[in-house]
Amino acid sequence: MIYKKDANFPYPILSNHAQSYVNSIFELDVDVMENNDTYRFTIKHDIGSEFIKRLIALNKAELILIIQSKDSKFYRLKEQEIEVSKSRVSLDQKTSLQLHIQALTDISFHDNQDLSQFYDQFKEDIKVNKFNLLAYSNVVTFDAPYQKPFDLFEKKLDEHMKKDIKIEVGQATINIYYRKPEYQFHTLPKSQYLNHPYIYIGLTKALQQFIMNNGEDGEVELKTVEPVSELENKLLDLMQSKMIDELTVDNIDDVIYEITDNIIEKYVRSVEEMVANGD
Amino acid sequence: MEIKLLKDGYKNIESLYEDFKADMIAENEEYFSEESVYIDQTPSFPIYIAKGSTEHKKKEFLEAFNTVTHSYLSLDRSILLSEHFWHSFLLIYKRNYIIGKYPEVLDNENKFKNIVLKKLDWENYIYKIILGAQYIADYINNEDQRQRYFGLIIDNLDLYNYIIKYEIFRNDDFLINILDIIDELGLSEILKAKIKGREDLGDDERYGRRVIFELNKSYPIVLSPMLSKDDLKDIFIEYLGYYYDVSDIKS
Numbered sequence: 001m002i003y004k005k006d007a008n009f010p011y012p013i014l015s016n017h018a019q020s021y022v023n024s025i026f027e028l029d030v031d032v033m034e035n036n037d038t039y040r041f042t043i044k045h046d047i048g049s050e051f052i053k054r055l056i057a058l059n060k061a062e063l064i065l066i067i068q069s070k071d072s073k074f075y076r077l078k079e080q081e082i083e084v085s086k087s088r089v090s091l092d093q094k095t096s097l098q099l100h101i102q103a104l105t106d107i108s109f110h111d112n113q114d115l116s117q118f119y120d121q122f123k124e125d126i127k128v129n130k131f132n133l134l135a136y137s138n139v140v141t142f143d144a145p146y147q148k149p150f151d152l153f154e155k156k157l158d159e160h161m162k163k164d165i166k167i168e169v170g171q172a173t174i175n176i177y178y179r180k181p182e183y184q185f186h187t188l189p190k191s192q193y194l195n196h197p198y199i200y201i202g203l204t205k206a207l208q209q210f211i212m213n214n215g216e217d218g219e220v221e222l223k224t225v226e227p228v229s230e231l232e233n234k235l236l237d238l239m240q241s242k243m244i245d246e247l248t249v250d251n252i253d254d255v256i257y258e259i260t261d262n263i264i265e266k267y268v269r270s271v272e273e274m275v276a277n278g279d
Numbered sequence: 280m281e282i283k284l285l286k287d288g289y290k291n292i293e294s295l296y297e298d299f300k301a302d303m304i305a306e307n308e309e310y311f312s313e314e315s316v317y318i319d320q321t322p323s324f325p326i327y328i329a330k331g332s333t334e335h336k337k338k339e340f341l342e343a344f345n346t347v348t349h350s351y352l353s354l355d356r357s358i359l360l361s362e363h364f365w366h367s368f369l370l371i372y373k374r375n376y377i378i379g380k381y382p383e384v385l386d387n388e389n390k391f392k393n394i395v396l397k398k399l400d401w402e403n404y405i406y407k408i409i410l411g412a413q414y415i416a417d418y419i420n421n422e423d424q425r426q427r428y429f430g431l432i433i434d435n436l437d438l439y440n441y442i443i444k445y446e447i448f449r450n451d452d453f454l455i456n457i458l459d460i461i462d463e464l465g466l467s468e469i470l471k472a473k474i475k476g477r478e479d480l481g482d483d484e485r486y487g488r489r490v491i492f493e494l495n496k497s498y499p500i501v502l503s504p505m506l507s508k509d510d511l512k513d514i515f516i517e518y519l520g521y522y523y524d525v526s527d528i529k530s
Binding site for chain 2 (some may be wrong): 008070071072073076087092132133136190247
């Protein structure tokens with residue numbers, strides 16, 4: 001269980017709330033990235049006690065990451081990164097993560113120099129049993145919904161255009177101009193999906209421009225670029241959140257597949273369905 | 280195939296039950312959202328296993344565990360544990376199966392709600408089946424062993440229900456450890472028995488439930504979901520000892 005309450009423990013505990021330690025800090029920070037199948041959590045933590053850190057280094061205590069979403073997953077944290085299949089964990093507003101530190105042997109606190117003064121008199125007698133909790137961190141939650149690729153687009157009507165459609169890479173969004181409202185299929189069911197080919201073209205154009213503005217020899221190393229426009233920043237965030245490291249003229253289609261949610265399949269199914277229904 | 284999702288608020292649409300009976304949901308665009316999900320296989324499986332003999336229920340559970348394991352476990356959790364998805368799927372795509380297997384849903388709306396529109400939590404059979412199937416199938420690869428563990432869940436259903444009721448114990452390692460402990464020590468009958476002569480406890484208290492209750496009470500000081508089977512076994516027997524004479528149980 002994610003532990004939020006300030007409970008009374010029968011021995012000193014390290015947390016951001018308790019007062020048992022002089023430097024009462026156990027901070028957790030989590031970055032999450034995803035591709036179509038997995039989430040990758042990158043875990044950073046800050047422990048305010050050398051005593052506890054030493055126990056971990058000596059294998060007398062261990063860090064446990066808890067991911068709670070529908071159920072509880074416990075991971076012994078050996079490395080900074082943890083990958084979990086999307087078929088085993090989902091991220092929504094109710095998902096929360098926390099780090100615990102568990103004792104792996106009976107631990108005496110007699111040489112714990114990090115405790116607050118209050119314990120000076122009797123820390124000789126404090127002993128924490130094997131498997132008991134030594135510390136718990138703050139809880140990390142995922143309140144903000146993920147950025148969806150469609151936030152990148154703006155659809156507009158321009159009846160004065162000579163052409164039927166214009167797809168333009170703007171400062172903050174990719175703009176799709178239609179000459180007539182019906183070109184958006186707005187009278188048909190699933191009109192959103194029927195516009196997916198335009199979305200695809202728009203993304204292709206924007207990514208090509210991204211390479212021209214930021215790349216060398218048609219290649220961009222994503223971790224080194226500092227894009228100037230708001231749109232390019234959105235694209236960069238999106239690509240990095242999907243674990244993409246490199247954008248090149250050759251992998252544009254792969255990148256689009258990763259950063260979107262099956263847009264072509266949805267398009268095809270919608271058309272098939274309309275044909276089947278005789279619409 | 281594509282599974283279209285119902286519009287938010289579908290549960291409150293007054294005509295829902297009548298339209299289900301008359302088979303008029305699938306036809307009516309008004310019920311649908313713009314959203315849909317795609318899944319490869321959609322075999323039917325028992326979604327309500329509360330009636331009939333013990334033997335019959337056991338058979339139904341096994342069929343459900345196996346079907347879910349083979350056809351549904353690779354779905355993203357955001358679909359697999361979505362009530363919105365299951366209600367849409369059952370109402371629109373599994374109507375014939377439901378009416379054939381649970382004709383009582385046509386008798387009155389309460390039965391319909393209890394079988395088809397039930398909240399997706401630990402009391403819902405679909406939920407019990409998904410978690411059990413996932414926890415066992417992820418850890419146990421041998422087919423015979425899987426069937427044995429599914430059987431252990433079914434034989435210890437009261438305790439299983441109690442385990443998945445608590446969020447912290449909804450966990451693969453913990454479930455498998457507990458099933459192993461029960462099996463090794465032959466505790467199944469004891470754990471499901473009612474506790475007698477303890478007026479201080481509730482009416483329907485059982486030994487197994489109390490052990491889980493004690494484990495929950497001592498968490499997180501004792502991080503029981505992270506314990507190895509043998510370490511958990513000692514604590515399990517200790518807590519059972521609060522209610523039952525454990526001197527004959529070998530650890």
